[in-house]
Amino acid sequence: MNLISVDCVLLNYNSGSLTVNLAEHLAKSPSVNSVIIVDNKSSNNSLxxxxxxxxxxxxxxQNKDNLGFAAGINVGIRRALKKQTGQILIVNPDININNSDLSKLYLSQAQIISPVLKFKKKDTWLYDLGGKVNWILGRTYHKETSVMPSVSSHNNSIDFVSGACMMVSxxxxxxxxxxxxxxFMYFEDVDFCLRAKREEFNIDVNLNVIVQHNLEIHKISKNLSKIKNSLISNYKFIKKWLPAILKPTAYLYIFFLVMKYLYLLLTTSYSTHSYFPERA
Structure with a gap:
């Protein structure tokens, strides 16, 4: 009898083949009870x-509308909560994860646990060790390193882990x-982790589990909707979480970012990866 049992939730939007490959891979694992795929009204042949x-x-x-990440993934989570397991794995279709990774995450002590996300940026492999909130500007940043720290020497004080891959009790x-x-998109994982920390749940990254996150880097001209959603969600995050005395500074910084993106859009074709979070 397998003592490890987890329900997996994948949100699909126009990533049919990636989603199918990951779902079928996860379903082969004896640790997986179910794989719940929520299609967020894909506009291609994904469904x-x-x-x-x-x-x-x-x-x-199948969702009747594109509900965004938070509302879309919640549809799957509600279904998973009805099942007789203790953990839910939320995972993006562009993550590579295997059965041994699932077992290690499941046996971790934290109630919200993420693997180390390995991804390529400007031809360099980086490791994402979770994220922190800049409470002055209301912005977030990921703790990225090109060299993995040793488990024994690492003190990973973080505010959140990425919604791209997290196992949640x-x-x-x-x-x-x-x-x-x-x-709609972005900051929902940060908000969720902060609410969990407020209730004294533990959040961590398991340094013994490294999974590859196959990020796509696009040109800024192709990502207007992502930039818009990132800034709108950032505004909502500031409004919800920052104390009143810090909000004016944070709102002013948001305005600065809007001007910066407009300038880049009009004058360059830079990748947006350096300017706003591609990762959930």
Whole structure:
């Protein structure tokens, strides 16, 4: 009898083949009870690809509208909470994860646990060790390093982990609720982790688990909607979390970022990866 059992939730938007490959891979694991795929009203043939999947572990839910990340993933989480398991793995289709990774995450002590996310940026492999909040500007940043620290020497004080891959105890959802659906995209994972920390749940990155995150880097001209969603969510985060005395400075910085992005859009074709969070 397998003592490790987890429900996985994947949010799909126009990533049909990636989502199918990951779902079928996860479903092969004896540690996985179910794989719940939520299609967020994809505009390509993703749903057709998903409906070809024939596996009793895989459940497909179709949203009538693109609800964004928070509301979209919540649909799957609600389904997972009805199942008799203790953990939910939230994972993006562009993550490579195996059964041994699942077991190590499951056995971690923290109630919200993430693997180290390995990704390539400007031809250099980097490791994401979680994130911190800049409470003066209301911005977030990821603790990235090109050299992995040793487990024994690392003191990983973080405010949040990426929603691209996090394993969450169902007790966390039952205590604090689901992701805040006022965030369409970005900052929903930060908000969720801060609410969990406020209730004294532990958040950590397991340095013994490294998974590859296959980020795509696009030109700024192709990412207007992502930039817009990032800034709107940042504004909502500031409004919700920052004390009144710090809000004017944070709002002014948001205005500066808007002007910066407009300038870059009009004068360059830089990748947006350096300027706003590609990762959830």
């Amino acid at each position: 057709k690809e998903l409906n070809k999947v024939k596996n009793s572990k895989i459940v497909i839910i 169902k007790n966390v959802f039952r205590k604090i609720g689901l992701f805040d659906e006022r965030y």
